[in-house]
Amino acid sequence: MAEENKGFFKGLFGKLGLGKETPPEPEVEKKTGAQEPVETQSASDWARELFQKMEEPAAPEKAPAPTAAEAVAPAAAPPGAPTAPAEPVVPVAPVEPSAPVAPAAVTPPPQAAVVEQAKPSFFERLKRSLSKTHESIVGRMDALLLGKKQIDTDTLEELEEILITADIGVKTTVDLVRTLEQRLKRAELQDGAALKQALKEEILVRLEANSAPLVVTDKKPFVILVIGVNGVGKTTTIGKLAARYAGEGKRVLLAAADTFRAAAAEQLETWAGRVGAEIVRHKEGADPSAVVFDACKAAAARGCDVLIIDTAGRMHTKVNLMEEMKKIRRVLTREIPDAPHETLLVLDAATGQNALSQAKLFKEAADVSGVVLTKLDGSAKGGIVVAVSHEYALPVRFIGVGEAVEDLREFDPAQFVEALFQ
Numbered sequence: 506m507a508e509e510n511k512g513f514f515k516g517l518f519g520k521l522g523l524g525k526e527t528p529p530e531p532e533v534e535k536k537t538g539a540q541e542p543v544e545t546q547s548a549s550d551w552a553r554e555l556f557q558k559m560e561e562p563a564a565p566e567k568a569p570a571p572t573a574a575e576a577v578a579p580a581a582a583p584p585g586a587p588t589a590p591a592e593p594v595v596p597v598a599p600v601e602p603s604a605p606v607a608p609a610a611v612t613p614p615p616q617a618a619v620v621e622q623a624k625p626s627f628f629e630r631l632k633r634s635l636s637k638t639h640e641s642i643v644g645r646m647d648a649l650l651l652g653k654k655q656i657d658t659d660t661l662e663e664l665e666e667i668l669i670t671a672d673i674g675v676k677t678t679v680d681l682v683r684t685l686e687q688r689l690k691r692a693e694l695q696d697g698a699a700l701k702q703a704l705k706e707e708i709l710v711r712l713e714a715n716s717a718p719l720v721v722t723d724k725k726p727f728v729i730l731v732i733g734v735n736g737v738g739k740t741t742t743i744g745k746l747a748a749r750y751a752g753e754g755k756r757v758l759l760a761a762a763d764t765f766r767a768a769a770a771e772q773l774e775t776w777a778g779r780v781g782a783e784i785v786r787h788k789e790g791a792d793p794s795a796v797v798f799d800a801c802k803a804a805a806a807r808g809c810d811v812l813i814i815d816t817a818g819r820m821h822t823k824v825n826l827m828e829e830m831k832k833i834r835r836v837l838t839r840e841i842p843d844a845p846h847e848t849l850l851v852l853d854a855a856t857g858q859n860a861l862s863q864a865k866l867f868k869e870a871a872d873v874s875g876v877v878l879t880k881l882d883g884s885a886k887g888g889i890v891v892a893v894s895h896e897y898a899l900p901v902r903f904i905g906v907g908e909a910v911e912d913l914r915e916f917d918p919a920q921f922v923e924a925l926f927q
């Protein structure tokens with residue numbers, strides 16, 4: 506900054522009664538954790554602090570600890586600040602210029618720990634999410650068993666009705682009740698508690714029979730094709746998955762092959778930005794296969810670990826669906842011979858029997874290898890998890906219990922059954 510400007514600001518300091526104060530030591534800036542090299546405190550820095558003071562007459566006495574991001578990111582210049590300075594403005598705590606400023610600025614932000622503590626565990630959230638399903642299965646079962654001295658075939662018939670209306674599915678319910686009848690004959694079901702325990706065990710056995718986590722191998726890239734009808738939560742699930750894999754240090758590329766609406770690609774782009782993934786997108790209305798082709802090329806060129814493909818959910822008929830799938834797969838396998846390594850069907854648990862019909866349609870048309878059940882939170886139709894898994898022999902890979910990143914969890918049958926029955 507030119508000497509005459511320095512003089513001008515010193516004059517201003519005088520008017521504000523700050524003339525005698527010396528500029529803060531350069532050390533102060535280093536302690537803020539800012540990445541920019543700081544040499545000496547120039548007059549421009551000093552003036553900037555002054556402007557900041559003028560802008561914040563009601564600044565709190567104690568400087569709030571900056572968040573981790575604020576501590577490293579260059580802060581925006583305060584409104585009205587001189588535009589001349591070339592260096593980015595480092596965060597400056599609003600304290601007396603001569604005071605030893607830094608300690609508050611280098612203290613790690615306490616928020617994360619507080620939030621972590623305040624948040625209920627995933628099991629608690631799962632339990633809460635399943636409370637309506639619990640009511641629809643266990644609550645009604647409790648009412649049925651109330652005052653019953655012994656369990657008989659009539660009791661099991663009534664239980665059958667409860668299970669069918671709780672979206673466990675006809676086939677699975679019939680199978681469950683048949684097994685319970687055998688256990689009744691073996692005198693294993695002495696009372697209501699024993700029946701409840703037996704049902705819990707039998708549901709778990711069926712869930713475990715088809716359960717397997719999604720293992721992302723070291724194929725480069727490991728390709729996940731995400732399918733399902735509109736609105737079930739595909740894009741959101743992809744965002745959450747991308748966060749998970751990026752968090753494991755994997756390089757993740759998202760392909761916006763839902764080109765039906767521009768908003769779909771924008772939504773995916775927002776997720777990519779949030780979670781640190783890359784994205785390939787085309788214009789609205791583009792051929793989804795062209796997006797897939799470009800994404801395969803980009804993933805190979807950039808050495809991506811995981812490629813996740815978002816698709817449109819507008820295939821209303823099986824013929825349409827099959828054609829669209831065939832086309833995408835044809836392009837995929839031409840570029841990456843054994844891809845997709847996982848075809849993930851997303852189903853909205855809140856839609857109950859509709860979700861079951863979708864599972865049937867997609868299984869026949871699209872070679873589904875795993876399922877994600879979203880929106881279990883608040884749904885009374887969580888029994889669908891059992892039906893999908895048992896009736897269609899499809900492994901449930903993940904469940905969604907909310908819209909936040911941490912609300913997508915690997916499906917754990919034992920935990921699920923425990924949360925359902927508790």
Ligand SMILES: Nc1nc2c(ncn2[C@@H]2O[C@H](COP(=O)(O)OP(=O)(O)O)[C@@H](O)[C@H]2O)c(=O)[nH]1
Pocket residue numbers: 733734735736737738739740741742818879880881882904905906907908912
């Ligand atoms: N409550 C809840 N909402 C969800 C969950 N998963 C997705 N959603 C919401 O469902 C809506 C549709 O999701 P989107 O990903 O756009 O569906 P898509 O059309 O299949 O891509 C969005 O508002 C999501 O935030 C979930 O597990 N729980």
Ligand SMILES: [Mg+2]
Pocket residue numbers: 739740741763769815
């Ligand atoms: Mg979408």
